[in-house]
Amino acid sequence: MDLRHLRTLLAIAELGSFAAAARAVGLTQSAVSLHIKALEEELGTPLFDRSRRPPTPTPAGRALVAGARQIVDLCEEVRSSIQGGELAGELELGAVPTILASLLPEALSDFQAAHPRVRIRVVSGLSAELAEMVRRGALDLAMVTGPRHPPEGLVWHEFLRERFVVVAPADLPGDSDRELLESRPFIQFSRRTWAGEMIDRQLRRRRIRVSVGMEIDSLEAIRAMVQHGLGVSIVPLAPGAVAPAGLRLLPFGDPPLERPVGIVERDGNPKTRLVRALLRELRRPAAG
Numbered sequence: 001m002d003l004r005h006l007r008t009l010l011a012i013a014e015l016g017s018f019a020a021a022a023r024a025v026g027l028t029q030s031a032v033s034l035h036i037k038a039l040e041e042e043l044g045t046p047l048f049d050r051s052r053r054p055p056t057p058t059p060a061g062r063a064l065v066a067g068a069r070q071i072v073d074l075c076e077e078v079r080s081s082i083q084g085g086e087l088a089g090e091l092e093l094g095a096v097p098t099i100l101a102s103l104l105p106e107a108l109s110d111f112q113a114a115h116p117r118v119r120i121r122v123v124s125g126l127s128a129e130l131a132e133m134v135r136r137g138a139l140d141l142a143m144v145t146g147p148r149h150p151p152e153g154l155v156w157h158e159f160l161r162e163r164f165v166v167v168a169p170a171d172l173p174g175d176s177d178r179e180l181l182e183s184r185p186f187i188q189f190s191r192r193t194w195a196g197e198m199i200d201r202q203l204r205r206r207r208i209r210v211s212v213g214m215e216i217d218s219l220e221a222i223r224a225m226v227q228h229g230l231g232v233s234i235v236p237l238a239p240g241a242v243a244p245a246g247l248r249l250l251p252f253g254d255p256p257l258e259r260p261v262g263i264v265e266r267d268g269n270p271k272t273r274l275v276r277a278l279l280r281e282l283r284r285p286a287a288g
Helices: 003-015 018-025 029-043 059-082 103-114 127-136 177-183 194-206 219-227 272-287
Strands: 089-095 118-124 141-145 154-169 186-189 212-216 232-236 247-251 258-266
Touching: 003 018, 003 029, 003 059, 018 029, 029 059, 089 127, 089 272, 103 118, 103 272, 127 141, 127 154, 127 194, 127 258, 141 194, 141 272, 154 177, 154 194, 154 219, 154 272, 177 232, 177 247, 186 194, 186 219, 194 258, 212 219, 219 232, 219 247, 258 272
Parallel strands: 089 118, 089 141, 186 212, 186 232
Antiparallel strands: 141 258, 154 232, 154 247, 154 258
């Protein structure tokens, strides 16, 4: 198979259309169509259902996308090892919001200064969603909270732990997490998230009676709700974070509840060298 054809296929899968892929890879749309036609003739099966608009991958097309991504990644690794060991290629990563807004900017700045030939794309999301994207091959790695049961086929590398805190209005009286949580409506961090599951289990284990007023999957939205006096909540605290204006933070849990944060990648990931290099940068500020 021609590597250029596989790159074109991946661009279509990522961007969703032949036209967008043509712009991304610097070809005409007719040239993109020829690349896909060549792959289809070589494999003897359609890769896209052209009766739909935009064309959608067939089962064979989806299977080839997964394999093509590994082939292209491996070629980049081989090229960089031959060219004096310098890291090169593309790294597509996801991150949970607390890491995206705290450790990641500094780590990526240092990483790109050391490895300027590596191109990086970052997406934000919830841990379970990002881990599934890694499993499917849509992302090379993701910075997520530790799952109770990591999805099959993924490898986990922990690099820090985040503690959970009760967040409440600064003028709300109370000396314990239980007192604060039982005194006001509770703004629940979504139980669809791994962190939300941890919080829910701890509340039930300690028999803390909360009155759930709303359930939200955005940490920023939760903090805004608490700042406007709509209730109290429990959230993970990013490394180095302090209480925002008008709020107070109190450790949650007995013993204090923490969650592991780390990287998930596919088992046998051909971009392991890139992942290890980024992991080193992430651990530096975390250790500090």
